Amino acid sequence: QQQVKQSPQSLIVQKGGISIINCAYENTAFDYFPWYQQFPGKGPALLIAIRPDVSEKKEGRFTISFNKSAKQFSLHIMDSQPGDSATYFCAAVSGGYNKLIFGAGTRLAVHP
Amino acid sequence: NAGVTQTPKFQVLKTGQSMTLQCAQDMNHNSMYWYRQDPGMGLRLIYYSASEGTTDKGEVPNGYNVSRLNKREFSLRLESAAPSQTSVYFCASSVGLGYNSPLHFGNGTRLTVT
Numbered sequence: 001q002q003q004v005k006q007s008p009q010s011l012i013v014q015k016g017g018i019s020i021i022n023c024a025y026e027n028t029a030f031d032y033f034p035w036y037q038q039f040p041g042k043g044p045a046l047l048i049a050i051r052p053d054v055s056e057k058k059e060g061r062f063t064i065s066f067n068k069s070a071k072q073f074s075l076h077i078m079d080s081q082p083g084d085s086a087t088y089f090c091a092a093v094s095g096g097y098n099k100l101i102f103g104a105g106t107r108l109a110v111h112p
Numbered sequence: 113n114a115g116v117t118q119t120p121k122f123q124v125l126k127t128g129q130s131m132t133l134q135c136a137q138d139m140n141h142n143s144m145y146w147y148r149q150d151p152g153m154g155l156r157l158i159y160y161s162a163s164e165g166t167t168d169k170g171e172v173p174n175g176y177n178v179s180r181l182n183k184r185e186f187s188l189r190l191e192s193a194a195p196s197q198t199s200v201y202f203c204a205s206s207v208g209l210g211y212n213s214p215l216h217f218g219n220g221t222r223l224t225v226t
Contacts, residue, residue, distance in 0.1 A: 032211045043202050043217025089154055096209035097143070098162065102154035
């Protein structure tokens with residue numbers, strides 16, 4: 001069973017809208033939560049990450065919201081652009097990058 | 113900089129054949145990884161090498177072997193390919209295992225086993 005559950009599987013957003021991708025986890029030992037972005041034909045690349053001692057982290061148009069008590073975290077993409085169309089993976093880890101657990105991924109399409 | 117280079121980009125094997133996927137990084141990273149990506153499953157760690165001279169199993173190691181040839185190169189071998197190994201394989205590297213050293217991925221090898 002997946003230790004990190006990601007939803008939705010796919011998402012269509014109009015240009016300028018807000019894209020929201022959600023993830024949930026069970027293992028309370030997880031202490032680092034990165035998001036990776038993957039374009040077709042490419043490998044994933046780190047987008048943004050958060051530690052559980054903060055509830056929100058913002059980098060440009062990308063924001064992670066973290067709810068430790070609910071064991072949930074989400075990625076918000078403000079003012080979504082067609083160039084944001086990609087697959088997004090949430091992940092969680094404890095004890096080092098060799099134990100990184102990925103969600104199943106969300107395919108985002110931003111329509112002009 | 114090339115970053116992480118994987119070869120080949122595509123490969124078709126028959127069941128029972130063997131092959132080696134090659135990976136090289138030019139970022140002087142200490143740690144290297146092999147992941148497989150399957151629809152609806154995300155990425156799953158097959159093997160990793162924390163530093164030159166060491167290798168360890170990840171989440172799904174069965175049917176695979178690895179070799180850390182030197183600091184730059186980390187290869188993945190399928191000794192007897194099975195259809196269940198049809199997947200996209202990604203090599204990645206990082207400075208170390210700490211959270212301040214994110215993974216840098218190659219562009220993948222798409223493997224089909226018939």
